[in-house]
Amino acid sequence: MTTVLRRLRSELFPTRGDGLLSIALLSLLALAGVGFLRWAFFQAQWLVIRANATLFAVGRYPAEQQWRLWLLVGLLAAATGLSWGVLRSHPRRDRTGRLWPRNDRVAVAVLVLAGLWGPWALGLPLHLQARWWGLLALLLLIRWLAGRHGRRLGPRGLRLVALIWPVLYLSGMVLISGGLGLVAVPPSEWGGLLLTLVEASFAILLCFPLGVLLALGRRSDLPLLRWGSVVYIEFIRGAPLITLLFLGQNILGFLLPGGLAPDRVWRAAWVLTFFAAAYLAEAVRAGLAAVPRGQFEAARSLGLSYPQALGKVVLPQAMRVALPAMVGQFISLLQDTTLLSLIGLMELLGTARTVMANPAFLGKNAEVYLTLAVLFWCCCAALGLGSRALERRLDPQTIPSAS
Amino acid sequence: MSQPSAETMIEARAVEKWYPNGFQALRGADLTVRRGEVVVIMGPSGSGKSTFIRTFNALEDFQKGSITVDGIALSNDLRNIDAIRREVGMVFQQFNLFPHLSVLENLTLAPVLVRRRPKADVERQARALLERVGIAEQADKFPGQLSGGQQQRVAIARALCMEPRILLFDEPTSALDPEMVREVLEVMQALANDDITMVVVTHEVKFARQVAHRVVLMSEGVVVEEAEPEVFFTNPSHQRTRKFLDQIL
Numbered sequence: 001m002t003t004v005l006r007r008l009r010s011e012l013f014p015t016r017g018d019g020l021l022s023i024a025l026l027s028l029l030a031l032a033g034v035g036f037l038r039w040a041f042f043q044a045q046w047l048v049i050r051a052n053a054t055l056f057a058v059g060r061y062p063a064e065q066q067w068r069l070w071l072l073v074g075l076l077a078a079a080t081g082l083s084w085g086v087l088r089s090h091p092r093r094d095r096t097g098r099l100w101p102r103n104d105r106v107a108v109a110v111l112v113l114a115g116l117w118g119p120w121a122l123g124l125p126l127h128l129q130a131r132w133w134g135l136l137a138l139l140l141l142i143r144w145l146a147g148r149h150g151r152r153l154g155p156r157g158l159r160l161v162a163l164i165w166p167v168l169y170l171s172g173m174v175l176i177s178g179g180l181g182l183v184a185v186p187p188s189e190w191g192g193l194l195l196t197l198v199e200a201s202f203a204i205l206l207c208f209p210l211g212v213l214l215a216l217g218r219r220s221d222l223p224l225l226r227w228g229s230v231v232y233i234e235f236i237r238g239a240p241l242i243t244l245l246f247l248g249q250n251i252l253g254f255l256l257p258g259g260l261a262p263d264r265v266w267r268a269a270w271v272l273t274f275f276a277a278a279y280l281a282e283a284v285r286a287g288l289a290a291v292p293r294g295q296f297e298a299a300r301s302l303g304l305s306y307p308q309a310l311g312k313v314v315l316p317q318a319m320r321v322a323l324p325a326m327v328g329q330f331i332s333l334l335q336d337t338t339l340l341s342l343i344g345l346m347e348l349l350g351t352a353r354t355v356m357a358n359p360a361f362l363g364k365n366a367e368v369y370l371t372l373a374v375l376f377w378c379c380c381a382a383l384g385l386g387s388r389a390l391e392r393r394l395d396p397q398t399i400p401s402a403s
Numbered sequence: 404m405s406q407p408s409a410e411t412m413i414e415a416r417a418v419e420k421w422y423p424n425g426f427q428a429l430r431g432a433d434l435t436v437r438r439g440e441v442v443v444i445m446g447p448s449g450s451g452k453s454t455f456i457r458t459f460n461a462l463e464d465f466q467k468g469s470i471t472v473d474g475i476a477l478s479n480d481l482r483n484i485d486a487i488r489r490e491v492g493m494v495f496q497q498f499n500l501f502p503h504l505s506v507l508e509n510l511t512l513a514p515v516l517v518r519r520r521p522k523a524d525v526e527r528q529a530r531a532l533l534e535r536v537g538i539a540e541q542a543d544k545f546p547g548q549l550s551g552g553q554q555q556r557v558a559i560a561r562a563l564c565m566e567p568r569i570l571l572f573d574e575p576t577s578a579l580d581p582e583m584v585r586e587v588l589e590v591m592q593a594l595a596n597d598d599i600t601m602v603v604v605t606h607e608v609k610f611a612r613q614v615a616h617r618v619v620l621m622s623e624g625v626v627v628e629e630a631e632p633e634v635f636f637t638n639p640s641h642q643r644t645r646k647f648l649d650q651i652l
């Protein structure tokens with residue numbers, strides 16, 4: 001305790017002048033904080049959020065089909081718990097693996113607090129609150145079990161666990177949109193956080209391979225490929241996303257024959273994908289440029305084919321360099337989905353705008369925007385945390401050789 | 404020293420190469436290497452030594468002349484190139500180990516991927532090779548954790564793991580501190596006693612004298628002199644060679 005105090009003192013009050021400045025800043029902060037808390041607890045009327053919680057979560061998704069989304073969330077919780085626990089039970093070599101490192105204990109605390117408080121604060125009916133608590137318990141239980149027994153999985157089992165995610169994504173899409181015996185729920189009925197996440201995840205997943213291909217194309221020896229990639233990348237990067245979105249709504253309908261033309265939601269998702277791919281390509285290109293040419297030559301001289309040399313030697317190294325920039329792209333992509341409200345999609349911001357336009361909730365903009373900001377912040381924080389964990393795992397814990 | 408057989412392993416005839424910027428790096432280079440032979444290539448900087456041996460495994464293309472490696476003609480046919488690369492290993496000045504893979508994985512990657520051999524087999528062989536180059540205990544480290552000399556020995560073991568019939572060395576000791584040069588040369592000398600064919604670009608005179616069957620001098624994109632080591636270093640027939648030797652001896 002005293003060390004903390006001493007450190008605070010040496011950082012805040014090293015000299016008299018600095019001390020005065022610190023006091024001034026601290027009091028400003030305190031003032032702002034108190035003002036904010038007063039507003040949040042006494043003035044703000046959170047009814048606008050409570051009354052529209054479902055709308056913010058899933059839009060106009062039909063109530064009698066919402067069990068499918070609950071099921072999806074349940075599967076997500078289970079898969080998260082499983083991967084998390086298995087990851088911890090297989091520490092990277094040369095690293096002492098603790099089953100519950102401090103970060104994990106903090107994460108559990110945050111999860112428990114948010115999981116208990118959130119549904120209550122939203123004023124959900126008791127059976128829905130209980131459902132969230134059940135999901136939380138499921139996640140933690142599987143995390144605990146997987147952490148305890150994950151060791152027994154061989155490399156085969158590990159690969160299977162990793163395979164859960166693409167399978168889950170595809171089945172999630174089926175659960176959301178219907179098909180395979182489920183009643184179809186057209187995209188026009190999706191909304192809120194659900195639509196935001198569908199659009200963002202679709203674009204993130206597809207822009208990745210596309211961006212890698214574009215980056216490779218830009219470095220290719222074939223002039224046609226190289227110039228094609230350059231023109232594409234520079235064209236996309238030169239246009240504001242919103243114009244592309246409007247363009248996409250109008251053009252994609254003409255370009256593709258009638259039945260194939262995707263509806264508005266998917267059209268927007270494709271535009272987002274093509275847009276993000278151009279930026280991603282530049283991040284990947286920087287990563288590729290950071291891999292010395294000798295790596296490719298060494299791989300080729302060992303007899304690896306071009307795709308093998310790329311996939312096993314060059315790209316893994318390039319990705320490690322490009323990862324931070326790529327995640328930055330993903331985060332701005334997530335935030336760019338708010339532009340979809342301008343072309344009339346009911347994602348989070350679009351939903352928010354209809355709610356605020358409702359005469360019953362007039363003048364409640366601050367509450368709504370704050371909630372939106374927090375939601376986006378949570379999603380971006382999750383992306384950031386995940387990427388940092390990935391970065392640490394990809395690090396061969398060495399300075400790369402000086403070659 | 405084992406004696407080379409009469410069988411030809413590499414035959415390069417009047418090879419000419421232009422780099423994309425128009426610079427002609429090879430101006431009719433000739434070389435014949437027999438099976439089991441150790442040939443050392445010397446020559447001033449920029450004379451085209453690297454370019455020449457890199458054409459042997461198609462890391463560089465060439466425009467005129469012909470190259471035949473182990474009976475396979477190097478042409479633009481991609482299948483031939485793949486076949487040749489499997490037979491020819493290469494060791495680089497900068498080691499070029501894969502930093503994201505452990506030492507063992509550096510060795511096993513290609514045999515498993517290219518030769519489709521069972522992983523357990525290859526691992527056993529890889530450990531034996533690491534033993535042979537004297538770094539068995541480093542198998543699970545990453546390249547960045549090794550000294551330069553150790554890295555270069557891993558690179559040699561990595562090339563050997565593909566069981567090539569020919570090994571090309573491009574200045575394998577030039578990037579090493581003097582005290583590490585010896586450990587790498589010793590490994591190379593031990594290799595030379597097997598029947599593997601070696602083409603070595605190096606300025607290590609002692610190595611050339613003790614190990615090479617033949618030493619050649621390149622200058623301005625052609626092979627100027629070709630002789631047994633004793634003759635090459637004591638009584639070369641070309642003025643160019645004498646000038647070069649004056650500079651390095």
Ligand SMILES: Nc1ncnc2c1ncn2[C@@H]1O[C@H](COP(=O)(O)OP(=O)(O)OP(=O)(O)O)[C@@H](O)[C@H]1O
Binds near residue numbers: 422424428
């Ligand atoms: N990619 C390239 N593009 C253009 N010119 C090149 C390229 N690579 C090499 N050269 C030129 O070709 C000539 C031969 O180069 P090379 O690397 O084969 O020489 P070297 O004999 O190996 O020299 P060193 O002893 O310095 O390694 C040099 O003049 C060099 O400048």
Ligand SMILES: [Mg+2]
Binds near residue numbers: 452453573574
């Ligand atoms: Mg060279």
